[in-house]
Amino acid sequence: MSIVLLEAKNISKRFGGIQALSDVSLTIRKGEVYGLIGPNGAGKTTFFNVLTGAYTPDQGEFVFAGTELPTGKPHLVVERGIARTFQNIRLFREMTALENVMAGHHIRTDSSLFGILLQNRHTREEERLITERAYELLRYVGIERFADTLSRNLSYGDQRRLEIARALATEPQLLALDEPAAGMNATETAQLRDLIETIRHDGVTVLLIEHDVKLVMGLCDRVAVLDFGKKIAEDVPAVVQKNQAVIEAYLGGGHHAH
Amino acid sequence: MNELAQAIPYFGSRNPRVARGIVLALMLLAPLLAGMIGNTWIRVLDAALLYVMLALGLNLVVGFAGLLDLGYIAFYAVGAYTWGFLASPHMGVHLPFWIVLPAGAGLAAMAGILLGFPVLRLRGDYLAIVTLGFGEIVRIFMGNLNVTNGPQGINMLDSLNIFGWDVSRNIQITESFQINALTSFYYVFLLFVVGSVIVMRRLQISRIGRGWAAIRDDELAAKAIGINTRNMKLLAFAMGATFGGVSGGLFGSFQGFVSPESFTLLESIAVLTMVVFGGMGNLGGVIVGAVALSLLPEVLRYIALPIQQAIFGKVLLDPEVLRMLLLSLAMIFMMLIRPAGLLPANARYSREELVKGLKEKQA
Numbered sequence: 043m044s045i046v047l048l049e050a051k052n053i054s055k056r057f058g059g060i061q062a063l064s065d066v067s068l069t070i071r072k073g074e075v076y077g078l079i080g081p082n083g084a085g086k087t088t089f090f091n092v093l094t095g096a097y098t099p100d101q102g103e104f105v106f107a108g109t110e111l112p113t114g115k116p117h118l119v120v121e122r123g124i125a126r127t128f129q130n131i132r133l134f135r136e137m138t139a140l141e142n143v144m145a146g147h148h149i150r151t152d153s154s155l156f157g158i159l160l161q162n163r164h165t166r167e168e169e170r171l172i173t174e175r176a177y178e179l180l181r182y183v184g185i186e187r188f189a190d191t192l193s194r195n196l197s198y199g200d201q202r203r204l205e206i207a208r209a210l211a212t213e214p215q216l217l218a219l220d221e222p223a224a225g226m227n228a229t230e231t232a233q234l235r236d237l238i239e240t241i242r243h244d245g246v247t248v249l250l251i252e253h254d255v256k257l258v259m260g261l262c263d264r265v266a267v268l269d270f271g272k273k274i275a276e277d278v279p280a281v282v283q284k285n286q287a288v289i290e291a292y293l294g295g296g297h298h299a300h
Numbered sequence: 301m302n303e304l305a306q307a308i309p310y311f312g313s314r315n316p317r318v319a320r321g322i323v324l325a326l327m328l329l330a331p332l333l334a335g336m337i338g339n340t341w342i343r344v345l346d347a348a349l350l351y352v353m354l355a356l357g358l359n360l361v362v363g364f365a366g367l368l369d370l371g372y373i374a375f376y377a378v379g380a381y382t383w384g385f386l387a388s389p390h391m392g393v394h395l396p397f398w399i400v401l402p403a404g405a406g407l408a409a410m411a412g413i414l415l416g417f418p419v420l421r422l423r424g425d426y427l428a429i430v431t432l433g434f435g436e437i438v439r440i441f442m443g444n445l446n447v448t449n450g451p452q453g454i455n456m457l458d459s460l461n462i463f464g465w466d467v468s469r470n471i472q473i474t475e476s477f478q479i480n481a482l483t484s485f486y487y488v489f490l491l492f493v494v495g496s497v498i499v500m501r502r503l504q505i506s507r508i509g510r511g512w513a514a515i516r517d518d519e520l521a522a523k524a525i526g527i528n529t530r531n532m533k534l535l536a537f538a539m540g541a542t543f544g545g546v547s548g549g550l551f552g553s554f555q556g557f558v559s560p561e562s563f564t565l566l567e568s569i570a571v572l573t574m575v576v577f578g579g580m581g582n583l584g585g586v587i588v589g590a591v592a593l594s595l596l597p598e599v600l601r602y603i604a605l606p607i608q609q610a611i612f613g614k615v616l617l618d619p620e621v622l623r624m625l626l627l628s629l630a631m632i633f634m635m636l637i638r639p640a641g642l643l644p645a646n647a648r649y650s651r652e653e654l655v656k657g658l659k660e661k662q663a
Binding site: 094095096116117120121125126128132133134135136137138140141144145146147148149151153155158159161165168169170172173174177186189190208209211212 | 499502503505506507508510511513514516517518520521522523524525526527528529535581647648649650651654655658659662
């Protein structure tokens with residue numbers, strides 16, 4: 043439980059006049075579910091984007107599994123073992139559910155152009171393997187019956203699940219979920235909670251951005267709170283819940299002179 | 301093949317096997333049937349097959365990877381001029397086709413990468429404008445350089461000689477029966493088209509095809525699952541251009557001369573229209589689109605002149621004008637009736653038999 047998987051060191055990011063992140067440092071341990079919460083515009087998604095290489099930070103660095111993470115190169119970050127989902131679902135619309143997950147295997151496969159053109163044994167074997175694995179992953183998240191359905195025709199909750207399955211296909215050590223419960227009803231949220239528990243149980247560390255406070259408090263081992271780009275608290279949920287700064291941030295305590 | 305069989309309305313989906321047989325028979329007998337009307341029609345078929353290959357190549361860039369390319373004909377030009385340089389009296393070299401065609405393909409692929417680098421960050425309209433410019437630049441260069449002989453182009457290109465068989469010679473079988481050179485070209489081109497389709501098909505259901513489709517559907521998400529979008533886009537441009545280069549070489553050998561006027565913007569647009577008309581992303585659709593839109597104007601030309609003569613006593617509309625009119629009408633018609641093309645993409649990016657096997661195991 044106490045091995046550090048990801049360490050963010052003094053991450054800052056500015057967009058024009060807005061300091062989206064200032065000096066954010068946090069530590070995620072292997073095997074935990076780590077929650078990142080905060081009011082709208084607090085910088086949670088920016089943190090995700092900087093971590094996964096979509097943006098380069100102005101300052102600071104990430105140390106992942108002992109070595110520094112490349113910045114601004116999303117595919118290298120994925121290769122190192124960090125996968126993400128999006129706040130507004132982003133699937134490959136014209137591909138079936140199964141093919142979406144198969145595309146997720148891209149980084150872990152290595153058939154070459156010539157192997158593919160000649161359909162050599164390695165290519166055929168690899169194709170068979172990832173078809174099976176993708177199907178397994180669909181079953182893992184509970185939507186294998188929709189394997190042949192175009193992803194755009196799936197229901198909202200199933201699209202969320204599919205996105206998680208696709209992220210898992212990249213074989214991550216750290217799975218970063220950006221508001222996975224947004225727009226879900228109570229039943230779907232409960233199912234999602236079970237799924238995240240299972241994922242953690244199977245050895246994947248989870249970083250969770252979420253607005254649903256009940257879900258976060260029930261699921262996370264530790265929680266960090268962002269407000270106006272600054273980390274104002276980091277602790278186990280029970281302690282964070284009673285933190286004065288956090289309560290003010292959420293209820294609008296009024297003395298933040300930013 | 302299955303997709304082509306489905307192109308036969310209603311019948312194709314009911315009797316797939318018969319439909320497939322009909323398509324195959326048509327493909328093989330087409331030049332003989334056309335020859336009964338006149339040799340011109342075999343020539344039209346040959347040109348149609350070249351267009352099919354072009355449309356397939358462009359479909360790889362536009363349909364698979366979602367990169368709108370309005371200068372695609374430039375790669376066709378590169379292939380054709382390569383043939384002109386390496387197999388004609390122009391430079392005094394006469395290399396065999398198995399050197400010239402790969403050289404043309406390779407140079408076209410390089411041109412594709414050259415175009416790809418500056419446009420990596422562009423999408424949609426912006427990409428279209430830059431590629432359009434690229435196509436024009438290539439054409440204008442060919443028309444103004446001394447080494448390409450300017451607007452006159454290069455004449456007397458070597459014809460296709462496949463290990464001693466000169467395709468451009470009629471084959472005399474008996475006193476009264478001969479196989480027309482145009483017919484020979486048809487079968488050679490058909491082989492190339494079949495080869496192209498196999499290559500496309502294999503690419504489509506591979507990790508590369510899925511990578512392209514991912515970039516097309518959502519580039520940000522593609523990056524987020526670890527796809528190196530830069531390399532995959534460059535690969536798409538290069539592969540698409542390769543097909544353009546090969547068909548350009550064949551075009552040069554078929555036509556016997558190359559000049560810049562074969563590679564105008566209008567041609568790029570015509571090929572794009574074929575792709576969109578047939579069904580972007582769907583190999584069968586693209587083939588049907590290319591065949592239909594290259595045959596239709598010729599048919600029209602054939603009947604439009606006599607009809608105009610008969611009704612008005614003179615020709616009011618030039619067939620070339622009619623061709624553009626028809627292409628435009630086809631596009632408007634498609635946008636209204638079938639926005640996804642004649643055969644909308646029902647594209648698979650996985651091996652059907654593998655998926656089916658898994659489901660059966662499940663049940």
